[in-house]
Amino acid sequence: MNPNGIALGRAFTREPDATIAAEILPITDSFEVVVEAKAGSTIHGYGAMFFTSIVIRDLTANGRITTVPATGFEGSMHTHAWPNENHQFVYTVPAANLVGRQDHVCQILTCLRVGLANPDVAFTISPFFILI
Secondary structure (H helix, E strand, O other), rough: OOOEEEEEEEEEEOOOOOOOOEEEEEOOOOOOEEEEEOOOOHHOOOOEEEEEEEEEEEEOOOEEEEEEEOOOOEEOOOOOOOOOOEEEEEEEEEEHHHOOOOOOOEEEEEEEOOOOOOOOOEEEEEEOEOOO
């Protein structure tokens, strides 16, 4: 990776505190969305400002499922907000946000913006997953 570059590796769903991705999730339980990000050593080392955003699309209902945090993460690299060059941002999807979504097919879209002037931007899309 370029020392001044950024990248989003992948976005995936999993059961709370699990390490393995899950593409079939029950609507009766909360789940997590993990977004893997990488920053080059230089940009991370000088503490660049970053902002993340996430959208979970419910393709069946043509709607959006909200997460916690709802607006994403932001802060400076090389702090507790992004402590290492390789970092995972973890969002929670409460079970209360899944009511009435049984058998719905969904997908995650994420964005990372780094820097204030002439920002570097990265996007990633998850595999489809289904709520049962």
